[in-house]
Amino acid sequence: MKQPAEQFFSAYRIAQVEAARRMARRAVWLAAGVLFLVVVALAGAWWGVILRPVAVVEYCGISEAPVALPVPRPQALLFIDQFVDRYSAQRPDAAVAIAEAYGMMTPRLQQVLLAERADAGRAEKWMNQNIRSDFLREKARLSAGEEGRLTVEMLGKFVFRPAVGFAGDHRPYERSTLYAYVHAALQPVPVTAVTPYGLLVDFYQIRFFDDPDLRQAFLLKRDIVFPEEAE
Numbered sequence: 001m002k003q004p005a006e007q008f009f010s011a012y013r014i015a016q017v018e019a020a021r022r023m024a025r026r027a028v029w030l031a032a033g034v035l036f037l038v039v040v041a042l043a044g045a046w047w048g049v050i051l052r053p054v055a056v057v058e059y060c061g062i063s064e065a066p067v068a069l070p071v072p073r074p075q076a077l078l079f080i081d082q083f084v085d086r087y088s089a090q091r092p093d094a095a096v097a098i099a100e101a102y103g104m105m106t107p108r109l110q111q112v113l114l115a116e117r118a119d120a121g122r123a124e125k126w127m128n129q130n131i132r133s134d135f136l137r138e139k140a141r142l143s144a145g146e147e148g149r150l151t152v153e154m155l156g157k158f159v160f161r162p163a164v165g166f167a168g169d170h171r172p173y174e175r176s177t178l179y180a181y182v183h184a185a186l187q188p189v190p191v192t193a194v195t196p197y198g199l200l201v202d203f204y205q206i207r208f209f210d211d212p213d214l215r216q217a218f219l220l221k222r223d224i225v226f227p228e229e230a231e
Helices: 003-050 072-086 094-102 108-115 122-126 212-221
Strands: 132-144 148-161 177-188 199-209
Touching: 003 177, 072 094, 072 122, 072 132, 072 177, 072 199, 108 212, 122 177, 177 212
Parallel strands: none
Antiparallel strands: 132 148, 148 177, 177 199
16 A cells, blocks of 8 residues: 555656646647648638739840830831832842841741742842832831731832932932832731841732822722821
């Protein structure tokens, strides 16, 4: 039989063990509760990121500045003027100019023209001749389509003058003029060193006329009207 002192210390040890067990259970439940709250918070944050709409912005390949859509009218017209001058004007450096024009086209249009052999023999025909034709735009109208795509129609003329020895005045050569109607579709692309205007030509058609009356008859037949203010 245990002595009173032994009974006291035995009961004391049992009480300590029970107290420690209770404290351990509280700690475990507290840790489990904190962990559960952390998991709930992380799950909520994850769903918030998943469900949040993603903002899509096109960036420039060099400066990372947003691409402006639709492209401003002066920018689009300057681009198509340069394309017409490279692709459709007569010039001694036609091989270089046509190659540059292909760099201003979409891959789809490049493939179409190559398959049609649309430019076979053009460079050899104009090479080493002291003749240059300058494209002068008269009127233009632009209309916007889906995804910033632009349709361009232009009236202009090609004035033929010497490639070497030209003083910059077209008036003496006005009688050597070919009139034109241009129809093109421009596709917006990110601005890069290769596409500084943020545009590529995706469709291109040009018709030539010996005088403005024949061109006007062509426009009337197709009900093509340019507003008076369309420069």
